[in-house]
Amino acid sequence: MKQNEPFSVLYQDDDMIVVNKASGLLVAADRWDPDAPRLDLAVTKALFGDSDAEPVEASPTDAEPTQAPGEATQDADGDAEGDAEGEAVRESRGPARRHRIYAVHRIDKDTSGIVIYAKTEAAHRALSMAFEKREVHKTYHALAYGRPVWDETEVNEPLRADGDLKHRTVRDKRRGKESTTLLRNIGPCGKYCWIEAKPVTGRTHQIRVHLQLSGLPIACDPLYGDGQPLFLSAIKRSWRGDAFAERPLLDRLALHAWRIELAHPITGEPMVVTAPYPRDLESTRKQLKKIYKTDPLEGTEESADED
Numbered sequence: 001m002k003q004n005e006p007f008s009v010l011y012q013d014d015d016m017i018v019v020n021k022a023s024g025l026l027v028a029a030d031r032w033d034p035d036a037p038r039l040d041l042a043v044t045k046a047l048f049g050d051s052d053a054e055p056v057e058a059s060p061t062d063a064e065p066t067q068a069p070g071e072a073t074q075d076a077d078g079d080a081e082g083d084a085e086g087e088a089v090r091e092s093r094g095p096a097r098r099h100r101i102y103a104v105h106r107i108d109k110d111t112s113g114i115v116i117y118a119k120t121e122a123a124h125r126a127l128s129m130a131f132e133k134r135e136v137h138k139t140y141h142a143l144a145y146g147r148p149v150w151d152e153t154e155v156n157e158p159l160r161a162d163g164d165l166k167h168r169t170v171r172d173k174r175r176g177k178e179s180t181t182l183l184r185n186i187g188p189c190g191k192y193c194w195i196e197a198k199p200v201t202g203r204t205h206q207i208r209v210h211l212q213l214s215g216l217p218i219a220c221d222p223l224y225g226d227g228q229p230l231f232l233s234a235i236k237r238s239w240r241g242d243a244f245a246e247r248p249l250l251d252r253l254a255l256h257a258w259r260i261e262l263a264h265p266i267t268g269e270p271m272v273v274t275a276p277y278p279r280d281l282e283s284t285r286k287q288l289k290k291i292y293k294t295d296p297l298e299g300t301e302e303s304a305d306e307d
Contacts, residue, residue, distance in 0.1 A: 010114065010273050013264045013288055014271045015123040019043060021115045024135065025237065027106040028055065032167075040103060043117060048099040053116075057102050104128050105136075108205070113257025114275045115141070124250045126265035131202075137261040140207055141277075141296050142202045143179040143185075143254035143284065144216040145225065147193055155181045157213055161204040168223050169205040171213060182209040187294035190235050192219060194288075194296040207255065219254040230254070230284065236291055249284045252289045255305040274300075 006025055011018040021027070025039040069180035100260045102124035118124035125225075130136050153200065158176030161169045179201045186194035197207045200248075203272040208224045209216060217225030229248035233239040277285060286306075289295045 002029045003084050004039065007039060007103060007115075010275060011271070015120055016118050016127065017043065017047070017263070018114060018116050018260075020274050020278075021107065021112055021257075022278055023110050023112045023280075026109050027115055028103045030109075033109070036109065040101060040117070044099070046100055046103065047124065052253070055103065056222060062091060077233060089234050102182055105131050105202075107257050108208075108253070108255070110253035110258060111140075111255045112275075112278050114138075114260045114273060117258070122285065123265040124300065127143065127262075130262055130265070134200065134210065138199060138257065139259040140199075141232075141256050141258045142195045142197055142207065143189075143219045143250075143281075143288075144193055145212055145219055146193075146216040147188055147191070148183075148214070148216060150183075150185060152182070152184045154215070155179075155183060155214060157209040157210060159203045160210055166223065169209045171209070177201070177203055178209070179206050183210070183214070187292075187295050189288040189292040192235075192288070194294060196296070208253075220250055221255075232287060235288070249287060250280050252280070252282070 007019040007021050009017065010020050019039070019055035021039050021191040025038065025042070026033065026036050027038075027041050029038065030036060031093065035208065044055050047048050056235060074305075101119060102121070104116055104118055104127040106126060107113060107115060116127065116260065118127050156169050157179055159172055159179040160176040163170030163172060180199075182198040182200065184196040187197055193216070195211065197211070199206050203209075205223070208218055210223060212221075220232055221227060229251035231246055231248050233241065233243065233246055256277060257275060258277075261270070261272050263269065264271055276282070
């Protein structure tokens with residue numbers, strides 16, 4: 001996916017479309033940021049042109065409502081799972097529209113990676129139920145600041161959305177919802193590390209908060225980290241460039257929804273879809289691999305293509 005493209009298509013048939021979202025796009029409408037660029041509108045236009053097509057949002061009773069200003073959210077740190085089936089039923093009672101897509105989950109505005117939309121009400125119901133029953137398995141890659149002492153760990157910290165003046169998700173032992181993330185230490189990169197994260201539950205900003213609580217804030221995270229961009233000069237000792245002209249390797253949240261495993265909503269056939277890194281994250285990966293020999297894509301087709 002080129003840096004200036006809002007998305008690329010990873011898989012598509014008559015029932016669903018799976019896309020690789022660029023960072024900076026809302027998955028659906030956000031009351032906190034109504035003028036932000038939206039992925040659902042871009043996908044709808046690409047599929048149907050300038051017709052009367054319109055996206056259908058997930059139900060407002062979904063488990064993960066949008067919370068933070070500028071954040072669309074909830075699959076980067078968990079999916080917006082809930083009564084999307086009810087939304088499809090309600091929509092079916094109204095005037096029939098031929099051209100539409102149905103949101104079944106969300107990821108954060110600043111997260112890149114996999115997003116699924118249904119094309120039919122039947123697929124919408126099936127996918128929504130699969131997310132609600134936790135039958136969809138998601139894998140994220142994050143570049144985090146710090147060095148974990150574990151190879152694998154399970155984080156169980158109850159979380160409450162919109163918990164402070166910055167509208168962040170916070171740990172709340174009394175009022176927070178059960179939240180679980182499986183973490184694997186892929187390997188160190190100097191003062192950073194690559195982390196594989198698999199959210200079991202779907203809370204707002206779950207991965208970001210669980211990593212921050214583990215002492216491993218995600219690089220360039222403005223809400224749960226220092227938000228500072230990552231420069232090559234900060235990681236390469238032999239760097240001899242112009243400090244005033246240097247551009248950052250990465251200046252957005254270093255979190256990517258890399259892989260998703262699920263059953264096809266109509267046929268039931270198992271599906272595994274992976275999303276290539278966007279250009280900024282891919283450049284960062286290659287530089288870190290060259291310097292520290294750690295590669296989050298080691299053993300995958302993407303890494304094999306480089307050898």
